[in-house]
Amino acid sequence: MSIQDFAELQLFITGPTFIRPEIREAGMLPEFGHRDSENNKRFGPIMSGLKQLAGAGENWRVIIFNGSGSNAMEATVRSLVADDETVLNVSVGAFGDLYHKMAVVNGKKAVQLKFAPGEAIDLAKLEAALVEHKPSCVTFTHNETSTGVMNDMKAVCALIRKHGALPLVDGVSIFGGAAIDLDNSGAATYATSTQKSLALPAGFGILFVNAEAIEKAKGVKNKGFATDIVAQLGRAEKSQTLTTPNTTLANQMAVQIDHIVTEEGIANRFARHLKMQGMVHEFVGSLPGFELLAPEGHRSPTVTAVRVPAGMTVAALKKVKEAMRAKGYLFDPGYGKLNTDLEEKGQRVLLRLGHMGDVTPDMLAAYLEALKPELLK
Numbered sequence: 108m109s110i111q112d113f114a115e116l117q118l119f120i121t122g123p124t125f126i127r128p129e130i131r132e133a134g135m136l137p138e139f140g141h142r143d144s145e146n147n148k149r150f151g152p153i154m155s156g157l158k159q160l161a162g163a164g165e166n167w168r169v170i171i172f173n174g175s176g177s178n179a180m181e182a183t184v185r186s187l188v189a190d191d192e193t194v195l196n197v198s199v200g201a202f203g204d205l206y207h208k209m210a211v212v213n214g215k216k217a218v219q220l221k222f223a224p225g226e227a228i229d230l231a232k233l234e235a236a237l238v239e240h241k242p243s244c245v246t247f248t249h250n251e252t253s254t255g256v257m258n259d260m261k262a263v264c265a266l267i268r269k270h271g272a273l274p275l276v277d278g279v280s281i282f283g284g285a286a287i288d289l290d291n292s293g294a295a296t297y298a299t300s301t302q303k304s305l306a307l308p309a310g311f312g313i314l315f316v317n318a319e320a321i322e323k324a325k326g327v328k329n330k331g332f333a334t335d336i337v338a339q340l341g342r343a344e345k346s347q348t349l350t351t352p353n354t355t356l357a358n359q360m361a362v363q364i365d366h367i368v369t370e371e372g373i374a375n376r377f378a379r380h381l382k383m384q385g386m387v388h389e390f391v392g393s394l395p396g397f398e399l400l401a402p403e404g405h406r407s408p409t410v411t412a413v414r415v416p417a418g419m420t421v422a423a424l425k426k427v428k429e430a431m432r433a434k435g436y437l438f439d440p441g442y443g444k445l446n447t448d449l450e451e452k453g454q455r456v457l458l459r460l461g462h463m464g465d466v467t468p469d470m471l472a473a474y475l476e477a478l479k480p481e482l483l484k
């Protein structure tokens with residue numbers, strides 16, 4: 108093996124995402140003891156910065172899980188759905204399906220409400236499902252990474268609450284790239300991870316939990332070990348993790364969260380994402396036969412899925428991927444399983460453009476310029 112063979116590609120996939128040189132360098136900072144006072148110097152500011160980014164006030168606690176966003180999501184299912192209760196898993200794509208799978212494999216009484224790829228949650232259909240199934244908890248995806256569809260979190264949560272259930276939200280691919288306003292969102296839990304819009308290596312799941320979710324979890328049995336949010340909170344209250352964290356990632360995260368909050372500025376970060384979304388929409392509009400998948404009003408600020416022209420195959424997109432590799436980029440030829448399904452049905456397949464994290468408008472412009480001739484070949 109030779110590490111010279113590890114290619115240096117600029118990532119335009121939807122996670123992991125591009126990591127700034129400063130954050131790579133922060134990977135050289137010293138390891139520390141996770142029960143030592145050095146720990147708090149990292150995780151204290153990390154946790155308070157995350158709450159600022161989320162717009163989360165006094166009513167919220169934040170937990171750092173080892174693993175990734177999935178671990179945080181699974182913990183909500185294990186900790187908040189009691190044995191005699193039903194969880195309704197609303198899906199607009201692959202990651203909504205994932206939340207449902209987590210409920211099923213953990214033995215929960217789970218029902219699924221599914222929408223076609225490219226659709227957002229339809230509130231009338233959601234209301235019918237709430238009436239029919241009377242769930243205690245409802246999971247849904249804020250920003251569906253497989254299709255670039257963003258759901259209206261506030262409206263969906265309000266409807267779920269009208270029917271007396273707790274909204275458990277997957278915000279993995281949008282957190283850090285757009286305003287979340289947790290205090291006014293209606294969510295009871297909100298899960299995310301490090302390797303998407305926060306532009307860090309993967310390694311931690313992040314979960315925001317509000318006071319009512321914490322109260323509910325206290326009464327649920329068999330929450331597992333690392334999936335028990337009450338046990339996790341015991342450590343989180345001390346700015347610690349339940350199990351040994353990746354201290355290298357913690358160092359990088361402390362530097363990155365400080366950069367976001369004090370150097371770039373939270374509002375500027377969100378504005379940069381909106382600017383890049385606009386650039387991508389304009390780019391797609393300039394390509395004959397290409398079309399945005401997500402409907403207007405539900406287009407993600409961090410990832411865009413694009414219908415390619417009829418006749419352009421998955422195999423052709425894989426050739427584009429290799430051509431872009433030769434130019435130093437990692438291109439995303441669409442969510443694999445979804446594209447296989449679409450192709451089998453004779454429907455137009457999708458490519459995806461990630462525009463999240465620390466990618467700059469200049470980097471994105473150069474990428475789109477390099478991509479355009481490959482798509483028009």
Ligand SMILES: *Cc1c(COP(=O)(O)O)cnc(C)c1O
Nearest residue numbers: 175176177202250252279280300
């Ligand atoms: C990536 C992603 C996940 C899975 O997160 P991991 O950090 O890979 O565990 C879940 N939901 C959404 C919307 C995602 O984009």
